[in-house]
Amino acid sequence: MYDVLIIGCGVVGAATAMELSRYKLSVAVAERENDVAVGTTKANSAILHAGYDPKPGTVMARLNVRGSQLAAEYCQKLDVPYRRCGSMVLAFSERDMETLGVLLDRGNRNGVPGLRILTGDEARQMEPELADTVLGALWAPTAAIVSPWELCLALAETAVKNGAELKLCTAVTGLERAEDHWRIHTNRGILEARYVVNAAGVDSDTVHDMAAPHDFDIRPSRGEYYLLDKAEGGRVNTVVFQCPSEKGKGVLVSPTVHGNLIVGPNAEASPKHDESTTAGGLDFVRETAKLSVPGVNFGQSIRNFAGVRANAGLDDFIIRIAAPGFLDLAGICSPGLTSAPAIGEYAAELLQGDGLRLEKKEHFEFHRRRIRFKELDEESRRELVSRDPAYGRVICRCETVTEGEILACFHTPIPPVSVDGVKRRTNAGMGRCQGGFCAPRVVELLSRELNVPAGEIVKDRAGMKILFEETKEVRGDV
Amino acid sequence: MYELIVIGGGPAGLAAACEAWDAGLRRILIVERDKTLGGILNQCIHNGFGLTYFKEELTGPEYAHRFTQLLAKTGVEVRTDTMVLRITPDRRVHMTGPSCGYRIEEASSVILAMGCRERTRGAIGVPGARPAGVFTAGAAQRYVNVEGWMPGKRVVILGSGDIGLIMARRMTLEGAKVLACVEVMPYSGGLTRNIVQCLEDYKIPLYLSHTVTDVLGRDRVEKVIVSRVDENRRPIPGTEMEFACDTLLLSVGLIPENELTAAAGIRMDPRTKGAAVYENMETSLPGVFACGNVAHVHDLVDYVTRESQRAGAAAARFVLNGPAAGEEIPVENGPGVSYTVPQRVRPENVDKSLGIFFRVNRIFGRSRICVEAEGREVCGFDRERMAPGEMESVTVPKKLLAGVKGGLTVSVREVEK
Numbered sequence: 001m002y003d004v005l006i007i008g009c010g011v012v013g014a015a016t017a018m019e020l021s022r023y024k025l026s027v028a029v030a031e032r033e034n035d036v037a038v039g040t041t042k043a044n045s046a047i048l049h050a051g052y053d054p055k056p057g058t059v060m061a062r063l064n065v066r067g068s069q070l071a072a073e074y075c076q077k078l079d080v081p082y083r084r085c086g087s088m089v090l091a092f093s094e095r096d097m098e099t100l101g102v103l104l105d106r107g108n109r110n111g112v113p114g115l116r117i118l119t120g121d122e123a124r125q126m127e128p129e130l131a132d133t134v135l136g137a138l139w140a141p142t143a144a145i146v147s148p149w150e151l152c153l154a155l156a157e158t159a160v161k162n163g164a165e166l167k168l169c170t171a172v173t174g175l176e177r178a179e180d181h182w183r184i185h186t187n188r189g190i191l192e193a194r195y196v197v198n199a200a201g202v203d204s205d206t207v208h209d210m211a212a213p214h215d216f217d218i219r220p221s222r223g224e225y226y227l228l229d230k231a232e233g234g235r236v237n238t239v240v241f242q243c244p245s246e247k248g249k250g251v252l253v254s255p256t257v258h259g260n261l262i263v264g265p266n267a268e269a270s271p272k273h274d275e276s277t278t279a280g281g282l283d284f285v286r287e288t289a290k291l292s293v294p295g296v297n298f299g300q301s302i303r304n305f306a307g308v309r310a311n312a313g314l315d316d317f318i319i320r321i322a323a324p325g326f327l328d329l330a331g332i333c334s335p336g337l338t339s340a341p342a343i344g345e346y347a348a349e350l351l352q353g354d355g356l357r358l359e360k361k362e363h364f365e366f367h368r369r370r371i372r373f374k375e376l377d378e379e380s381r382r383e384l385v386s387r388d389p390a391y392g393r394v395i396c397r398c399e400t401v402t403e404g405e406i407l408a409c410f411h412t413p414i415p416p417v418s419v420d421g422v423k424r425r426t427n428a429g430m431g432r433c434q435g436g437f438c439a440p441r442v443v444e445l446l447s448r449e450l451n452v453p454a455g456e457i458v459k460d461r462a463g464m465k466i467l468f469e470e471t472k473e474v475r476g477d478v
Numbered sequence: 479m480y481e482l483i484v485i486g487g488g489p490a491g492l493a494a495a496c497e498a499w500d501a502g503l504r505r506i507l508i509v510e511r512d513k514t515l516g517g518i519l520n521q522c523i524h525n526g527f528g529l530t531y532f533k534e535e536l537t538g539p540e541y542a543h544r545f546t547q548l549l550a551k552t553g554v555e556v557r558t559d560t561m562v563l564r565i566t567p568d569r570r571v572h573m574t575g576p577s578c579g580y581r582i583e584e585a586s587s588v589i590l591a592m593g594c595r596e597r598t599r600g601a602i603g604v605p606g607a608r609p610a611g612v613f614t615a616g617a618a619q620r621y622v623n624v625e626g627w628m629p630g631k632r633v634v635i636l637g638s639g640d641i642g643l644i645m646a647r648r649m650t651l652e653g654a655k656v657l658a659c660v661e662v663m664p665y666s667g668g669l670t671r672n673i674v675q676c677l678e679d680y681k682i683p684l685y686l687s688h689t690v691t692d693v694l695g696r697d698r699v700e701k702v703i704v705s706r707v708d709e710n711r712r713p714i715p716g717t718e719m720e721f722a723c724d725t726l727l728l729s730v731g732l733i734p735e736n737e738l739t740a741a742a743g744i745r746m747d748p749r750t751k752g753a754a755v756y757e758n759m760e761t762s763l764p765g766v767f768a769c770g771n772v773a774h775v776h777d778l779v780d781y782v783t784r785e786s787q788r789a790g791a792a793a794a795r796f797v798l799n800g801p802a803a804g805e806e807i808p809v810e811n812g813p814g815v816s817y818t819v820p821q822r823v824r825p826e827n828v829d830k831s832l833g834i835f836f837r838v839n840r841i842f843g844r845s846r847i848c849v850e851a852e853g854r855e856v857c858g859f860d861r862e863r864m865a866p867g868e869m870e871s872v873t874v875p876k877k878l879l880a881g882v883k884g885g886l887t888v889s890v891r892e893v894e895k
Contacts, residue, residue, distance in 0.1 A: 227600070276607040279691065279713070303600035305608065378572070381580040389576035394511065394561040398737075402574075434598040436614045440625055454627055459610040463697040466610050467627040468724075471652055474626035 002028045002165075003356065005184055005193035007172050007207055010041040011152040011337055012329050013199035015344030017159035017166075023348070023358045027164040028193070029156070030186060032171040034462045035421045036414060037152035039201045041337070042424065043275060043307025044223070045249075045265065046148050046256055047239055048072075049335040050087060050140035052107025052115060053249065058316040061110040063339040063346060068142055070341035071151070078154035078368040080147060081257035087143030087239035088123060090292055091136045099243045100138045107140065114141040127236055129293050143239050147257050148337050149424045153414065154368050155344075160413040161365045167191075168417075169462060172200075175210040175326075182211070182325060195351055197327045202272045202310045204318075204330035212323040216331065220272050220308045221248070223265025224281040226289075229300040229432050232261040240292050248309075249334060251288040253296060258399075258430060263289045263296060270308060277304045302432050309333045319346065321354050370425075371408065374400040395445070396438040398431020406442065410449045417450065419443060420460035443467070479584045480555075481505045481797045483571050485562045485738070486591035488517020489779050490770025490786040492545035494589045497790030499552040502798055506554045507583065509573055511561040515549070516542030517593055518616070519779065521623045524644055526671070530780035541779060565590075565742045567763055587765045587793040590739055590753065591786065594771040596641070597731040604636070604728075606693030609700075615641040615729040619648065628652055630725025634702050635659045636690045638666040638673070640777055640867075642729020647676035649727075656682045657721050660704050662689040662711055665841050667731070667867045669777055689713060690726065699724050732775045739768065749817035750774035757823045757832055758792030758802060759785065765796050774819045774835065777869055781835070785819075788833070802827040807882060812850070812889025814838055816866070823886065825879040832874040836888055838864045845892045849874055851882040864890065 004020055006013045009031035020027045033039075048071050054061035075082035091097045100117055107115045116139045123137040124130045130137075160166050167188075174185035175196060184191040200207040205218040228235075233255055242250040248267040256262050264285045268278075286298055312318055312331030317339070322328045327350055329343055336343075352358050373381065373391055384404070385392035391404030409416055409425040416422045419429065419442050428442055429435030435442070443466060447454040458464040469475070481503045484491045487510030495508050514520060519527070522538030529535055532544065549556070560575030569588050574580045596614040604612075613621075613629055619641060621629045631654050635642045638661040646656045659677055664687045666673050677684050685704060691713045692703035706717035734752040745762035747754040752773040753761040759769045769789035770782040796802070804826030809818045816839040823832060834849070842864040849856045849872065856878050864870060872888070 273696070274607075276693075277605045279603075279605045282603060282605060301600050301603060302598065304603060304605070378580065378582070381574065385574060385576070385579045389579075392574045392576040392579055393559060394563075394574060397511065397561065400563065403576075432598075433595045434600055436596050436598060436617045439617060440620050444625070454625065461697060464610040465698070467621060467629055468631055469628050471622055471626045471628055 001181060002026045002191065002193040004195045004197060004351065005030060005182070005191055006197040006199055008199040008201055009036040009156055009166065010039050010199065010201050011037065011148065011155065011340040012332050012343050014152045014155035014159065015340040016197055016199060016329065016347045017164045018155040019344035019348045021159040021162035021164045022360060022364045024361055027159070028167055028191065029159070029164060030167045030170040030172055030184070030191065032169070034168050034417050036156045036166070037149040037424060038461065040307055040310055041152045042149045043305050044148060044337060045252055045254065046145055046262060047087070047252070047254060048144040048146050048338045050107065050115070050143040051110050051112040051335070052103045052138065052140060053244060053335065054110065055315050056106055056109035059319055060316045060335070060339065063317070063342040064335045065111050067335070067339035067342035068144070070345070071146065071338060072144065074155070074341055075146060075151065077366055078158060079370055080151045080154045082144060082146045083257055084142065084144040085238050085255065086139065086141045087241060088118070088127065088137040088139055089241045089243060090123070090130065090134050091243060092133050092291065093135065096243045097136055100136060103138050112140065112142065115139065127238060127240065129235055129295050130240070131292060131294050133291070145239065145254060145257050146337070153424065157368060157413040158366060162361070166414060172207060177324070195325045195327065195354070195356055197329060197347060199329045201332070202308050204310060204328065208322060208328055208330055211326040216312050216318055218272070218310050218331065219313050220270050221267045221311050222270035222274060222306050222308050223267055224277045224285055224306045225262060225264030225304065226282070226285060226298060226301050227303040227305065228261040228263065228296070228298070229302050230259045232297055232300045233259040235261050235296055236293060242288070242292060251285055253289050253293045258427065260302070261296070265307070272308065275306045275308060277306050302434060310336070319343065319350070321350055325354065327351060371405055373402045373405060395441050396428035396431060398433050399427045401426045401428040403445070406445055407449070418458045418460050418464070419446065419466070422446065479505070480507045481585070482507070482587045482589065482793050483583060483585040484508045484589045484591055485571070486510065486517065486593060486772070487515040487556065487558065488591065488593050488770065489519055489542065489545065489782050490593070490772070491589065491591035492542070492549055493783040493786035494591055494769055494790035494793070495554045496545065496548045496552060497787040498794045499554055501791050501794030503794045504553060508554060508556045509560050509562050509571070510556065510558045513559050515546050515556065515558065521620050523623050524648070527779050530778060531783050562738060565738050567743055569765060586797045587767070589789050589793055590761070590766065590768040590772050591770050592735045592738065592772045594732040594734045594775055596728070597733055599728055602730050604690050604693060607695055609695040609698050611695070611699030611725045612693065613725065613727055615639070615645045615727045618727050619645055622648060622652060628654065630654055632657060632723040633725045633727060634690070634704070634721050634723045635727045635729060637661060637728055637730035638668050638684060639729035639731060640668040640672050642727060643668045643672040643676040645727055645729070646682050647680060650680045650682070656680070657723055658683050658685055658704065660685045660688045660690060662687070662707055665865060665867070669868060670865070691718065693726060699726055702726050732771065734772045734775060736772060739772070742766070747817070747821050750819060754821040755819060756802070756806070757820050757828050759789035759820070760792060760796070760802065764801050767793050774817065777867065781869060781871065785835070808885040809834060810885060810887045811836065812887040814840070814842065814890030815888050818888050825876070825882060828876045828879060830876055832876065832879060833871060834874065834888060835869055835871045837866055837869055838890055839866060841865050842890055843892055845890050847872055848889050848891070850887045850889065852884050856882065856886065
């Protein structure tokens with residue numbers, strides 16, 4: 001019997017698990033997939049929003065601003081790539097200027113520090129590549145960029161280090177209320193917990209309905225993106241938004257913490273797990289982005305991707321005790337990534353309110369470091385390679401990721417089981433050749449470290465096998 | 479301190495190092511990131527290599543072996559499993575490898591021979607789902623020929639570059655069904671002989687002026703949608719064809735791998751995506767040379783060899799005799815030509831003749847290649863047929879360059895039958 005079982009290990013589930021792992025509780029996280037961070041968490045704009053978007057007085061507004069502060073602290077403590085680069089919302093018309101005024105007012109009421117309206121020229125002084133048509137901008141110095149999957153990983157790893165149990169490939173199929181606890185039916189048998197937390201992202205409505213009367217629907221909306229080569233990474237220095245509409249925060253142009261440029265998203269209603277891109281969607285993203293930053297060179301695109309937002313069509317997150325011992329963390333649309341650390345904190349508070357006893361552990365391990373060969377200076381590289389020659393062998397040439405770094409991630413609290421899992425942990429395959437050179441070598445390393453044949457290695461989710469069978473010659477079938 | 483460091487031990491690096499040794503250099507180092515020399519030739523187990531240079535038909539590994547044998551007779555030092563991370567303008571080469579550690583070597587001259595990489599799905603923006611089963615043709619080639627694994631059983635190939643064509647045949651021979659090769663241009667990007675030997679001989683249809691407009695499948699590719707494109711390469715609605723397949727291979731172009739080059743501040747040519755080079759393959763940084771696919775993408779290794787020998791000899795001359803001298807003139811592409819290599823020439827420094835490589839920008843029937851200076855033809859060459867997928871080369875005798883001012887232009891025009 002667990003004290004708490006969390007369903008879903010995206011950034012919200014991970015943040016909640018980490019928060020609860022501070023206390024003397026038995027905590028488990030059930031994740032349907034073979035890794036953490038593989039839903040909405042891995043495919044979004046990778047922005048930590050300042051907090052001027054949510055309506056004042058909402059839980060969303062409070063958690064956004066609080067989350068933005070906590071994320072900065074967590075990223076620093078847990079070695080997650082993070083950069084407070086600030087953001088601008090651009091205005092192209094008088095009507096847009098009015099919108100900026102509304103956003104400024106909201107931001108001030110939400111307690112967002114440092115907001116300021118810039119003139120077009122001031123904006124262009126800060127971002128020389130902005131279009132001449134920009135009339136003004138809302139400057140938010142506390143907006144930041146982050147590696148979303150690494151934030152999720154860091155939170156989940158910290159939870160595991162502090163005693164939480166991560167159950168991968170465990171899909172919840174039903175919830176059954178027993179006298180004073182929940183029986184959680186999964187594809188791998190029944191689990192029991194006194195409290196259940198619904199952090200199931202785009203499936204949070206389905207999970208909710210297992211425990212409480214139906215009262216909301218997730219209406220997923222897909223956002224498509226371009227990721228551009230590092231050659232374009234310096235095109236802008238801050239996150240450049242356009243004015244938000246009812247569809248969302250609009251198309252942004254932003255640097256990434258990995259040095260690339262991200263452009264997107266659009267917003268189209270979509271099935272729950274449809275991460276496809278479309279020619280029309282990508283055209284829209286390209287054309288719209290050029291209104292903000294005309295010089296973006298899409299010839300430098302290295303990847304398109306799409307993510308699905310867990311929209312519930314409301315102005316606020318759905319965070320509440322929905323049934324005895326059952327907490328919804330649902331409808332976590334944007335700014336969900338930013339809010340996640342604060343959602344975790346708030347979740348603990350709500351569970352406490354529902355009778356969960358929170359008693360701090362004497363020792364909470366809140367520290368994480370990983371070696372990033374690429375970022376080391378010459379002397380440290382020399383020292384590292386002489387200590388462990390595997391750090392001298394470059395596997396991913398585009399991102400300069402060494403074998404040592406890849407081997408090291410097999411010894412972390414949540415080791416990878418897929419090529420993309422290695423990518424999320426080390427950046428191998430994230431570069432301009434998109435794994436063309438390194439994927440076969442990563443497959444070889446996975447096969448060796450997991451002790452399974454190369455044919456069993458998957459690209460990402462279970463079922464995404466890369467290879468079919470050995471060639472005739474190898475099979476001795478010639 | 480080395481006289482020459484060659485970055486890359488593929489066909490370009492091997493030929494350059496051997497030539498530099500023959501020209502008198504004695505302290506030469508080849509740095510190769512893979513565990514063996516030979517570069518991409520090691521996974522090219524098909525034949526057709528060496529017809530021009532050796533006048534016989536070799537496989538990729540055999541071609542590489544010829545040069546590693548030559549190299550073994552020299553005193554050239556080789557460091558495999560070692561990757562160069564940085565070159566400074568004063569020719570200090572930062573490298574890392576499990577045996578040599580992280581170290582910096584100084585060199586009197588450097589030859590860049592890092593080859594190229596494949597364009598990816600992201601670079602050409604193929605929309606659709608992102609399941610397993612989408613590979614660049616070269617990665618698939620490595621899986622099949624080096625790792626011994628089949629990456630698919632029912633295959634569609636996008637792009638008719640040579641590696642894609644070769645893989646169409648290879649996958650077929652290994653028991654896969656190749657359903658189609660799809661090319662967005664109205665002509666193939668590969669060598670004619672590969673179209674014949676790899677597609678036609680196996681009755682694999684080639685769809686010209688078509689492209690992949692959607693990829694379906696959640697975990698694994700389940701089908702791809704292929705549409706005809708108009709003259710602006712935009713898909714034409716209503717022309718969709720559906721192919722049920724498990725694998726999509728991409729053979730949509732190669733890009734010289736010049737991150738080191740650009741970071742060293744060397745002048746690049748946006749047309750070739752390689753360094754802009756002089757007649758002797760020297761870059762804008764004196765004493766640094768570039769050859770092979772890192773300078774511009776070749777379709778025949780034989781030409782890589784010739785070009786790299788030129789670079790090797792020039793590096794030796796730079797070290798032994800000092801920098802090349804003389805006025806320089808540009809070589810520009812006129813109508814019908816998409817790029818030239820070299821991009822600049824110092825006529826005084828030309829040996830006996832000036833070799834110019836170039837590609838045409840469309841299919842040409844019977845036509846004449848003109849090398850002009852100030853509107854006057856310096857020399858001309860006739861061809862029966864030219865295609866963008868086949869690199870052309872012409873040789874201009876040195877004596878014709880005397881007195882040329884203002885630059886050379888290479889152009890192509892069709893001639894009446």
